[in-house]
Amino acid sequence: MSSIVLKTNARIAEIGAEAWDQLAGPDNPFNSYAFLSALEESGCVAAHTGWQPQHLSVETETGEILGVTPAYLKGHSQGEYVFDHAWADAFERAGGSYYPKLQISIPFTPASAPKLLTKPEAELDVKSILIDGLERACEQLNLSSAHATFLGDDEVELFQSHQWLERHDRQYHWHNQGYEHFDDFLAQLASRKRKAIKKERRTVADHNLRIEWLSGSDIQEHHWDAFFAFYMDTGSRKWGRPYLNRNFFSLIGESMGDRIVLMLAHNGTEYVAGTLNLVGQDTLFGRYWGCNQHIPNLHFELCYYQAIDFAIENKLATVEAGAQGEHKIARGYEPVTTRSAHFIANPNFREAVKDYLDEERRYVAKDQELLKEVTPFKKG
Structure with missing residues (x-):
C-alpha cells in the first residue's frame, strides 16, 4: 500500500x-x-x-x-x-x-x-x-x-x-421469517396483538382509500408535489424546518427511481397521505411520512403494514422504519442496537x-x- x-x-x-x-x-x-x-x-x-x-x-x-x-x-x-x-x-x-x-x-x-x-x-x-x-x-x-x-x-x-x-x-426493525402472506406474519403474534393489528387495518379499510405503490417512471411530478406537501407539513410540526427541498425529490426520482417505492393514499378525489421508501438489496428503508387529513391508524397502515406487505411480496428480509418509536413494537417491529x-x-x-x-x-x-x-x- x-x-x-x-x-x-x-x-x-x-x-x-x-x-x-x-x-x-x-x-x-x-x-x-x-x-x-x-x-x-x-x-x-x-x-x-x-x-x-x-x-x-x-x-x-x-x-x-x-x-x-x-x-x-x-x-x-x-x-x-x-x-x-x-x-x-x-x-x-x-x-x-x-x-x-x-x-x-x-x-x-x-x-x-x-x-x-x-x-x-x-x-x-x-x-x-x-x-x-x-x-x-x-x-x-x-x-x-x-x-x-x-x-x-x-x-x-x-x-x-x-x-x-x-x-x-436503538431502532425497531421488522424481520421476514419467510412469510408468504401478511396473515403468516400475524399467525406468529399473540392473539390479543393479532386482533389489535387487524382492527387497525380495518379502520383504514373502512375509509375506502386506494393505496398506490409507485416506482420508477410511474412516479410523476404531480406525485412528488403531493408527497412534498405531506413531508413539509410533518417536518414543520416535528422539527420546525424540514431538511429537504422539492428539487431533491425530483432529482432522486430521475436518477434512482427504480430504488424508490412511493406509497400514496387516495380518497377518490385527491391524495391524502404518503410515505417514501427506498429499496436495498434485502431491506426496505422507510423514510418520510405525511398527510393532509387525519384518518385513524393511517400512519401505521402506510408506514408499517404496507411496508411489511411489500417486503413479503418482494421477499425482502428486513424493513427498517426509521429512528425511534417504541410504538413500533406492538406492530411487529423488534428492537435492534x-x-x-x-x-x-x-x-x-x-x-x-x-x-x-x-x-x-x-x-x-x-x-x-x-x-x-x-x-x-x-x-x-
Missing part, C-alpha cells in the same frame, strides 16, 4: 459516479452516488446549511480510487439522529469550540450503512488508511471531533481498534465522553433486554 494519496473532495462529483458506485456497491441505496449527489445538487447539503462536503478518498499516484468515505464539516448537530448536543454544550462551557466537527454519515438518514467504502481486494488496509485520514483531517483543520454514525458491526470494531469510542442506540464511533481530539474531554458512553451502553443493553420481553410474538 505504498505510493498512495489521501484527498479531501469538496463535491462528490470530484470523485464521480462510476468510481463511487463501484466502491459503494448495490446493497444500500443511501450510499449510492445518485442519493448523495442529489443532496448536493439540490443545495440541501452545502456550507450554508451546515453540511459542507469533505469526502475523503484514497487514491494511487495514477489516480485510481481505492476507497472513499462520505464526510461533512458540520456547524451544528442537526439532521444526524445520534445526539451530541450535551457534549457540545459541555465542551463550549469549558472554553472549547465544538464546531465545526467532522461527520461521517449519510445526511438526514438514520439507516445503518457502510461508511468506509473500498475495493474488496485491499479492503482492511484501505479502511484503516481512511480512518487515519479522518483523524489527520481533525488535526489539520483543528476540529474537536469526528463522528461516524450508523455503522455496521465490522466497521465499529475497526474504528475501535483505532481507539475511537463506541456508542449504542445501532452503533456509532467517535473520535475526540482533546484527551480530557475524551475521558469524560468515554465514561458517559460506558454508562449509556449499559443502559441501552438493559433496556434492550426489557423491550425484547414485550414484543407481540408468541412466547416460547
